[in-house]
Amino acid sequence: MPTHSTNSLLRWAMAAAALATLIPLAGCRQDMQNEPKMIPQRESKFFASGRSVRPQVLGTVARGQLDADTYFYTGLIDNKEQDAMPFPVTMTVLERGQERFDIYCTPCHSRVGNGRGMIVERGYKPAGNFQAPIIRNKPLSHYFRVMTSGYGAMPDYSAQVTTQDRWAIAAYIRALQLSQNATLSDVPPGTNIQTMAEVSQQMGYSPNFPDEWTLPELTNVPSAADMKAAIDAGKKSMPATTQSASKNNSPRRGAR
Numbered sequence: 001m002p003t004h005s006t007n008s009l010l011r012w013a014m015a016a017a018a019l020a021t022l023i024p025l026a027g028c029r030q031d032m033q034n035e036p037k038m039i040p041q042r043e044s045k046f047f048a049s050g051r052s053v054r055p056q057v058l059g060t061v062a063r064g065q066l067d068a069d070t071y072f073y074t075g076l077i078d079n080k081e082q083d084a085m086p087f088p089v090t091m092t093v094l095e096r097g098q099e100r101f102d103i104y105c106t107p108c109h110s111r112v113g114n115g116r117g118m119i120v121e122r123g124y125k126p127a128g129n130f131q132a133p134i135i136r137n138k139p140l141s142h143y144f145r146v147m148t149s150g151y152g153a154m155p156d157y158s159a160q161v162t163t164q165d166r167w168a169i170a171a172y173i174r175a176l177q178l179s180q181n182a183t184l185s186d187v188p189p190g191t192n193i194q195t196m197a198e199v200s201q202q203m204g205y206s207p208n209f210p211d212e213w214t215l216p217e218l219t220n221v222p223s224a225a226d227m228k229a230a231i232d233a234g235k236k237s238m239p240a241t242t243q244s245a246s247k248n249n250s251p252r253r254g255a256r
């Protein structure tokens with residue numbers, strides 16, 4: 001009997017000890033279940049806005065959201081350029097395109113898009129003339145792709161001009177082309193149409209104003225090597241005092 005009672009006492013003690021270790025464990029589990037994690041879209045008191053999810057930072061793209069393979073980004077459908085805009089063209093889009101074109105493209109292509117911009121006049125490789133049939137007959141997304149990836153001697157403008165704006169410029173190129181190739185059927189019936197001759201007469205321009213303008217020959221600009229030779233020759237003929245003064249003013253040129 002005494003043995004029995006000792007045994008049961010021991011068993012009780014062991015059970016109590018086991019329970020004692022379990023209780024903190026149970027408490028631990030409770031804590032982890034209520035951990036302060038955010039469930040998507042659940043409110044939070046942590047941020048003043050009450051949202052647990054932070055709003056996306058402007059100009060960033062979350063993983064998986066970049067649909068970079070759509071027509072808007074590639075200008076291609078089934079690997080082919082298309083004669084279509086990825087969004088509707090409004091007057092606002094055309095005006096934006098004109099503004100961006102005038103900033104980024106006119107230095108080489110000129111305001112009318114004939115490829116005779118100031119940089120070309122000064123010796124850069126002649127840029128494309130948008131009125132030339134070979135360029136005019138290209139599908140619209142070709143222009144978008146030229147801006148996106150560059151073309152021959154033309155650098156790409158994807159860093160300077162956003163995707164949306166590159167499309168706006170492409171639409172504006174079409175407007176420039178239409179301005180030189182419009183027919184009576186392009187204007188609403190009943191529109192008062194005047195010929196260029198009538199307009200120039202009213203404006204008091206010379207009679208040959210409406211004729212096609214012949215542009216001067218492109219300036220024959222000396223090559224970089226010619227210019228360096230001319231500079232070196234100039235330096236040699238300069239008096240010593242002027243030479244050292246100019247060196248002080250522009251140390252980098254002097255160093256070269």
Ligand code: HEC
Nearest residue numbers: 104105107108125126127128143146147151152153154157
């Ligand atoms: C630094 C000068 C320069 C600037 C700026 C420039 N281009 Fe060009 N572009 C060229 C040259 C040069 C070519 C001819 C490339 C060749 O044939 O190698 C060309 C060709 C083109 C063509 C014709 C491609 C073809 O199919 O023959 C298009 C369209 C065009 N550019 C659009 C643009 C647009 C739109 C912009 C403004 C975002 C722009 N370019 C800015 C120099 C320039």
